[in-house]
Amino acid sequence: MKLIDSTPRKDGYRMPGEYELHEACWMLWPQRPDVWRFGGKPAQYAFAEVAKAISRFEPVIVGVNGDQYENACNMLPDCVRVVEISNNDSWMRDCGPTFVKNDRGDVRGVDWRFNAWGGLEYGAYFPWDKDAQVCRKVCEIAGKDMYKLPDFVLEGGSIHSDGEGTALVTEECLLHPGRNPHLNKAQIEEKLKEYLNVEKVIWLKRGIYLDETNGHVDNICCFARPGEVLLAWTDDESDPQYEISAECLALLESETDAKGRPIKVHKLHVPRPVLITREEEAGVDVKAGSIPRVEGERLAASYVNFYFANGGIVMPLFGDPGDEPALAKMREIFPDREVVGVYAREIILGGGNIHCITQQQPKGL
Ligand code: KQY
Helix, strand or coil: CCECCCCHHHHCCECCCCCCCEEEEEEECCCCCCCCHHHHHHHHHHHHHHHHHHHCCCCEEEEECHHHHHHHHHHCCCCCEEEECCCCCCCHHHHCCEEEECCCCCEEEEEEECCCCCHHHHCCCCCCCCHHHHHHHHHHHHCCCEEEEEEEECCHHHCEECCCCEEEEEHHHHCCCCCCCCCCHHHHHHHHHHHHCCCEEEEECCCCCCCCCCCCHHHCEEEEECCEEEEEECCCCCCHHHHHHHHHHHHHHCCECCCCCECEEEEEECCCCEECCHHHHHCCCCCCCCCCCCCCCEECCCCCCCEEECCEEEEEECCCCCHHHHHHHHHHHCCCCEEEEEECHHHHCCCCCCCCCEEEEECCC
16 A cells, blocks of 8 residues: 555546445444443444445445454354454544545545544544544555545545535535634635545535534435435424525525536435434443433434445435335435345434445446
């Protein structure tokens, strides 16, 4: 693995759309008891279901801490490759590489600075030193060279690319003081253009209501294909989510993408509010500096937080009356893909969902 002293834009590498062909999917293994209830056991079953579902479409590689290696090997199907990667928690989307690719099919990683969604003041836990090394370790194992940005904080869940020159982000997240307070919006946009190799950045205002990542875009909106997005939606005007989604809709409808296309918006209704139960609260360790789980608090549940696999889609389900309509809508929007649902309540209890725990490696040469 070589560190490249240049930028993807200068070298002709771009971040592909997630719907483009993948080489593999990378994940990490949950275990920390102040995030995952009952020492992570229910979450491990849920992660294993996600890995199993994705492995029907493409190879899956799961990084685990040494003390969980044997258990993860035992819980994951044989077709899933298990490798030892020390980590503080299990959000491969955010601490793993953002992969970029050139027209010849060469793939490289981009290593943003990771600070656990906001650093000491605003972040979700401390320390995050092992998470901060995950990107490099993945690139080492995958045999990919890497760009490194030691001074620019970003997580993979806070960006989407259409693969054709357009990126999608939220102001709530990228302008949050816990990330790059020394940079203004124009400077942040310039970094994205340089390292994702896009010409246009569409800035939504806010992410999903109460999202603890400060509004990662991957929970509220994603590209379905160039020129089309999926937007988390509710028709309930009394729900605080309504104003947020309506604001996104107005913005998207007034925008064009980098190729000058108007953007078609598909609404994907959120489930009914998913609230933490007393039993769930009781299963999570309390730790100073970690986000407490409190009975009755609403989780940032959204069907938009799904994963594109080769020929498939793996999307979260919540045991909600909205599950079936959401599956049906996804099948209508993606007739050429097999849409698979995985019950993901245990994952949203940790603060994210299927997209947040996965990272695609684009197909290489
Ligand atoms: O949604 C994500 N990308 C990660 C959320 C993790 C928050 C910390 N519990």
